Structures are given as structure tokens and as C-alpha cells.
Amino acid sequence: MFLKQIPILIDNYVWMLVDSYGFCIIIDPGCSEEIIKTIEQNKWHPIAIFLTHNHIDHVSGVKNIIQYYSHSITVFGPDETKQHYVNTILKQGDKIVILNKTFEIFFTPGHTSGHITYYSFPYLFCGDTIFSGGCGRVYNNQYLEMYNSIKLISTFPNNTILCCAHEYTLLNLKFTMFFIPNDITIQLYFEKIKSRLKIGKSSLPSYLIFEKKINLFLRTDEFFLKKELGLSKFSSALEVFKELRIKKDFFWS
Ligand SMILES: [Fe+2]
Numbered sequence: 001m002f003l004k005q006i007p008i009l010i011d012n013y014v015w016m017l018v019d020s021y022g023f024c025i026i027i028d029p030g031c032s033e034e035i036i037k038t039i040e041q042n043k044w045h046p047i048a049i050f051l052t053h054n055h056i057d058h059v060s061g062v063k064n065i066i067q068y069y070s071h072s073i074t075v076f077g078p079d080e081t082k083q084h085y086v087n088t089i090l091k092q093g094d095k096i097v098i099l100n101k102t103f104e105i106f107f108t109p110g111h112t113s114g115h116i117t118y119y120s121f122p123y124l125f126c127g128d129t130i131f132s133g134g135c136g137r138v139y140n141n142q143y144l145e146m147y148n149s150i151k152l153i154s155t156f157p158n159n160t161i162l163c164c165a166h167e168y169t170l171l172n173l174k175f176t177m178f179f180i181p182n183d184i185t186i187q188l189y190f191e192k193i194k195s196r197l198k199i200g201k202s203s204l205p206s207y208l209i210f211e212k213k214i215n216l217f218l219r220t221d222e223f224f225l226k227k228e229l230g231l232s233k234f235s236s237a238l239e240v241f242k243e244l245r246i247k248k249d250f251f252w253s
């Protein structure tokens with residue numbers, strides 16, 4: 001079993017899990033051409049599509065892929081994605097067995113109200129929930145939901161591999177360094193990622209244990225952040241999270 005990453009659109013990643021016979025799962029196909037091309041070149045056999053949430057850059061490829069493979073693919077997704085040819089609607093606590101692996105489904109709202117995450121150790125297909133050095137944009141004021149989703153992800157085993165759906169790492173780290181300019185781990189990571197991206201490589205996947213050091217959204221209970229964000233010392237981790245996320249929305253340098 002191995003993990004394949006396909007960059008698509010501007011900064012999306014489609015992840016695939018492929019077994020030794022070439023049977024594969026496609027996660028969040030936001031387009032179809034690159035995916036079908038990769039599958040055909042490698043003579044793989046797609047058997048399932050996993051959808052995390054109903055955003056166009058995660059679901060747009062479903063129709064063409066299932067048509068190309070004569071509907072021999074089972075499409076899994078949360079209720080909010082059901083119009084995208086989903087055969088099996090998933091919810092918190094569901095389990096699916098595929099490619100001899102069991103995937104557990106976790107409800108991780110905040111970015112959308114129905115976002116789900118797929119977990120089969122060591123892989124976590126987390127869509128737009130968490131990114132390296134950051135987290136997904138919060139829509140519809142769902143800060144509490146997103147805070148709880150990130151908290152949930154922090155409880156997974158430290159050696160969990162985070163398969164995030166966007167290449168946002170460099171901007172996330174610039175934002176982080178704005179608050180923590182003197183952290184050597186973050187500085188070294190920033191330089192490493194800058195070099196990797198320069199030669200066309202990816203910053204992902206990432207490891208949860210590492211994110212706990214460099215991702216401020218996993219560190220919202222640390223006292224220094226309250227001061228940096230201009231919040232009272234009595235403010236809660238949720239308030240820190242919300243303030244951090246709002247500041248990130250306006251950080252584009
Ligand atoms: Fe999204």
C-alpha cells in the first residue's frame with residue numbers, strides 16, 4: 001500500500017491510496033483529467049472515491065471519473081456531497097473496509113457544516129480541516145465547530161500522517177513567524193519548505209507530532225498567544241483560536 005499525491009488546480013492535492021495489485025482509492029478529486037491520466041499510465045484500478053466536503057475544488061472530478069470507469073466505483077461522502085454521485089453517505093462513527101484497510105469516519109465541521117475526515121492508521125485524509133502550519137478557513141461563524149475539529153485531530157496518534165488538501169504551508173508559516181519570529185524550528189521548516197517548493201516538490205504530507213510544534217492552531221492553549229493577539233489573560237483557548245483564525249483571514253503578505 002502506498003500513498004500517491006497529485007497536484008491539481010492552483011494549490012490542491014488529490015491523494016490516492018494504491019495497493020500492491022493497483023487497486024486504488026481517490027480522495028477529493030477536484031478535477032478528472034490528471035487523475036484519469038495517472039491511473040491509466042500506471043494501469044491502476046480505481047474502486048472508490050472519498051469526499052470530505054462539498055466544495056467545488058474537491059468534488060468536480062467525480063462525474064467524469066465514474067463515467068470513464070463505467071460506474072464501477074463506489075463514491076463515499078457526507079450528506080452535503082450527495083448530489084455528486086455519492087452511493088454511500090457517511091457520518092461520525094461509520095467504518096468502511098476497503099483495500100483490506102478499515103477507515104473510520106470522523107465528523108469535522110467548521111470549514112463546512114458537514115465536513116468529514118477519513119482515518120486509517122497512519123493516514124488521515126483531512127480535507128480542508130487542518131493544513132501544515134494552519135487550518136481551514138471558517139465559514140458561517142463555525143469557530144466552535146472548527147476549534148473542536150482541530151482538537152479532535154490533536155488526539156490522534158502522534159505519528160499520524162496528515163494528508164491535507166492544499167499547499168498553503170509557506171503562507172501559513174509566514175503568518176506563524178509574524179507572531180513567533182525567533183522560533184528556530186519554525187525558521188528551519190520555513191527555509192526547508194521554501195527550497196522544496198522552488199524545485200517543484202510538495203510540503204505535504206505532514207506528521208501530527210511535528211504540527212504540534214509549528215502549527216499555532218494546535219497551540220491555542222499556550223499563554224504567550226493571548227499576549228501576542230492582544231487578548232486578556234482570562235481569554236479561553238477558543239477565543240484565541242477565533243482571533244488567530246480571523247487574523248489569518250487578513251494576512252496575505
Ligand atoms: Fe473547502
Ligand SMILES: [Fe+2]
Nearest residue numbers: 055057128165
Ligand atoms: Fe479546498
